[in-house]
Amino acid sequence: MSDRDKPTQLIDEIDYEIGQDNVQAKIGPFGLDIHNPVFLIAGLGVVAFVLGTLMLPEEATALFAASRDYVTGNFSWFFILAGNIFVLFGLALIVSPLGSVRLGGADATPDYGYPGWFAMLFAAGMGIGLMFYGVSEPLSHFSSSFANTAGSPESWAPLAGAPGDAEAATRLAMAATIYHWALHPWAMYAVVALALGLFCYNKGLPLSIRSAFYPIFGDRIWGWTGHIIDVVAVFATLFGLATSLGFGAEQASAGLNYLFGLSQSDATKVGLIVAITGVATISVLAGLDGGVKRASEINMVLAFLLLVFTLIAGPTAELVSLFFGSLGAYITELPALSQPFNREDANYSQGWTAFYWAWWISWSPFVGMFIARVSRGRTVREFLICVMLIPSLVCVLWMSVFGGTAIMQVVNDGFTGAADAALPTQLFEMLSQLPLAGITSLIGIILVLVFFITSSDSGSLVIDTITSGGQIDGPVPQRVFWCTFEGLVAIALLLGGGLGALQAMAVTTGFPFAALLLLMCVAIVMGLMQEYRIDKSARGSLKTRET
Numbered sequence: 367m368s369d370r371d372k373p374t375q376l377i378d379e380i381d382y383e384i385g386q387d388n389v390q391a392k393i394g395p396f397g398l399d400i401h402n403p404v405f406l407i408a409g410l411g412v413v414a415f416v417l418g419t420l421m422l423p424e425e426a427t428a429l430f431a432a433s434r435d436y437v438t439g440n441f442s443w444f445f446i447l448a449g450n451i452f453v454l455f456g457l458a459l460i461v462s463p464l465g466s467v468r469l470g471g472a473d474a475t476p477d478y479g480y481p482g483w484f485a486m487l488f489a490a491g492m493g494i495g496l497m498f499y500g501v502s503e504p505l506s507h508f509s510s511s512f513a514n515t516a517g518s519p520e521s522w523a524p525l526a527g528a529p530g531d532a533e534a535a536t537r538l539a540m541a542a543t544i545y546h547w548a549l550h551p552w553a554m555y556a557v558v559a560l561a562l563g564l565f566c567y568n569k570g571l572p573l574s575i576r577s578a579f580y581p582i583f584g585d586r587i588w589g590w591t592g593h594i595i596d597v598v599a600v601f602a603t604l605f606g607l608a609t610s611l612g613f614g615a616e617q618a619s620a621g622l623n624y625l626f627g628l629s630q631s632d633a634t635k636v637g638l639i640v641a642i643t644g645v646a647t648i649s650v651l652a653g654l655d656g657g658v659k660r661a662s663e664i665n666m667v668l669a670f671l672l673l674v675f676t677l678i679a680g681p682t683a684e685l686v687s688l689f690f691g692s693l694g695a696y697i698t699e700l701p702a703l704s705q706p707f708n709r710e711d712a713n714y715s716q717g718w719t720a721f722y723w724a725w726w727i728s729w730s731p732f733v734g735m736f737i738a739r740v741s742r743g744r745t746v747r748e749f750l751i752c753v754m755l756i757p758s759l760v761c762v763l764w765m766s767v768f769g770g771t772a773i774m775q776v777v778n779d780g781f782t783g784a785a786d787a788a789l790p791t792q793l794f795e796m797l798s799q800l801p802l803a804g805i806t807s808l809i810g811i812i813l814v815l816v817f818f819i820t821s822s823d824s825g826s827l828v829i830d831t832i833t834s835g836g837q838i839d840g841p842v843p844q845r846v847f848w849c850t851f852e853g854l855v856a857i858a859l860l861l862g863g864g865l866g867a868l869q870a871m872a873v874t875t876g877f878p879f880a881a882l883l884l885l886m887c888v889a890i891v892m893g894l895m896q897e898y899r900i901d902k903s904a905r906g907s908l909k910t911r912e913t
Contacts, residue, residue: 403593405833405844408600412851419858426862434870437724437877438716445723446706446715448880452553455887456750464894465747469560470567472901476743485666486740487756494614494817495725496547496764497810501792503546503718504769505785507539508776532777539773540692541699543765546718548696548758550704551726554883556753558734559741561886563749564893567742572836575599575731575882581892582885595882596832599731602879603832604848604855605871606728607825611856612868613790614818615639620790621811625804636857642815643853646822647846665820668813672806673767679800680771681778689766696762721869724876727883732828746894772796822852 419426459465468474476483512535561578571577576592583591615635622628677685709715741749775781775796784795797806826849831837834844859867 402833402835403590404596404600404835407593407597408604408829408833409847409851411597411601412604412855416851416854416858419862423862426858427867430859430863430867430870433874434866437873438720439712441877442716442720443706443709445720445727445877445880446704448727448884449550449554449723450704450706451884451887452557453549453754456553456556456754459890459894460747460750464891464898465745465750467564467568467746467894467897467901469563469744469746469749470742474567474743476741478740483740483744484752484756487737487753493821494610494617494814496761497793497814497817498613498617498790500764500768501772501784501796502789504539504543504765505772505776505792507542508535508773509785511535511538536688536770536773536777537691537695538699540688540766540769541695542703542714542718543769544692544696544762545700545703546722547761547765549754550723552754552758554723554726554730555733555737556750557883557886557890558730559737559753560746560749561890561893562735562738563741564746564890564897566738568897569893573735573738574832574836577836578886579889581889581896598875598878598882600829600832602728602875603731603825603829604852605875606725607732607821607852608855608859609725609728609868609872610821611639611818611852612860614642614814614821615856615860616864617790617793618811618814618818620788621794621807621814624791624794625807625811632861635860638815639853639857639860642818643822643849646819646826646853647849665813665816668809668816672809672813673764675802675806676771676797676800677767679802680767681774684774685767685770688770689763692766692770693762721873724873724880725869726876727880728872728876730879730883731832732825735828735831736824768793768796771800775799822849825852 478486512532558575558578562573562575565571565577565580566573569577569580571580574592574596576587576595579587579592579595586592587595615638618638619628619630619635622634623630628634737753741753744752772784772792776785779799781799783798784792787795793810794807797803797810800806826845829848829852830845833848834841856868859871863870
């Protein structure tokens with residue numbers, strides 16, 4: 367028996383036992399697969415959360431604010447340091463011999479060609495966040511830097527201000543924005559995706575978060591150690607998704623108010639979440655190819671059209687120059703932006719970076735599992751270069767075009783409508799200064815709603831996979847359960863504190879999962895070293911036979 371056969375045989379036996387348990391437990395109340403404690407714990411927990419928040423909204427608001435302030439105030443350094451570790455970890459694997467290991471084994475071939483694979487990586491990188499913050503973040507940082515608020519306890523960034531210098535303020539604003547949307551978040555996603563791909567394709571383990579910790583905990587991942595890991599992953603993913611859905615409801619409501627005068631009341635936002643969650647549920651019932659894939663394709667076409675239109679209708683030459691200049695500014699200012707200790711920029715490091723890092727970490731099981739499912743057959747080096755680089759460039763382009771257009775409107779035209787508007791409305795104010803404003807604003811609303819649908823149905827499938835022990839196709843009622851309660855959690859958070867509550871739960875649940883991601887890096891190295899030794903031994907045996 368070869369070295370490669372031994373772990374495979376062991377895992378086959380484990381899978382068989384789990385499979386038998388699944389068969390016996392599929393018959394449950396309402397058609398739910400309740401054999402796995404993860405579903406019961408996570409399901410009961412989310413039901414209790416929704417009921418408690420809706421019954422005690424004032425107390426919930428105070429609790430959310432206190433938890434957010436405590437975590438960001440005391441642990442922003444931890445989030446920033448962890449983000450740096452993930453980037454350095456990915457870069458180190460790219461240049462190390464371990465980068466030659468292939469996901470799926472030495473003989474595996476990619477399931478998708480480069481064009482299709484890049485398109486899906488691009489799809490994973492797009493979301494409600496880019497729609498919500500594409501204009502608002504660059505514009506916010508520009509306004510703060512231009513007004514020279516840097517250096518105060520409420521400083522926007524750990525960079526010198528640029529009072530009255532529009533060019534310098536733009537440069538600093540774009541550097542600070544790209545820091546939040548480029549290498550660091552994609553390194554977080556890459557860690558989870560690489561772990562899932564390695565231990566699922568190379569070791570034959572189920573497609574579940576607990577599988578990534580097999581080198582560290584061994585068979586204990588099938589017990590309560592694994593249950594706790596998966597429960598933490600479920601809550602992180604659920605509240606990360608709820609944050610995105612809440613942002614989507616806020617922005618869609620603002621857009622409808624801007625175009626049609628529809629009230630921006632809580633009732634409108636709740637109605638939007640209910641309606642879109644219903645559509646997302648139908649998409650979930652259609653499955654990955656029938657629902658999620660089709661909605662994602664619609665997203666990509668609309669997003670591309672809106673991006674190209676804004677680039678052409680806006681100050682094209684300046685935006686192209688800004689794209690390359692922003693990349694240079696990001697590289698230059700990265701050491702200051704990513705410094706985790708002795709920071710005085712509380713507003714930026716706690717209000718922006720800590721929240722973003724927690725949000726990306728909470729999304730990492732969702733995005734990571736998607737990336738893992740489409741990346742079989744790639745070498746680790748190829749995987750990391752593409753996953754960390756391609757989506758990062760797309761995000762830089764998006765921020766440069768949308769944020770840059772809004773900044774140029776202030777600098778060149780003196781238009782401050784977007785800068786003075788509330789965050790959810792800033793995109794539509796920026797589009798109002800371009801031709802065909804009514805049509806593009808309507809496309810923007812549709813994009814937000816379709817992103818809402820794809821986030822909800824894709825997230826439901828991922829959470830269902832985790833809570834069903836790694837099954838790709840869990841019971842349909844279970845998928846509906848998670849899709850429904852994602853919407854209910856978003857409603858509860860909006861009614862229990864609005865955007866602040868959304869941010870609070872993303873930060874609070876992202877914090878423990880950040881520790882798991884650091885541990886996951888150790889497991890990845892252990893797994894890759896074993897695969898590298900096996901591949902090296904196999905190559906040596908082949909060379910011996912040839913001679």
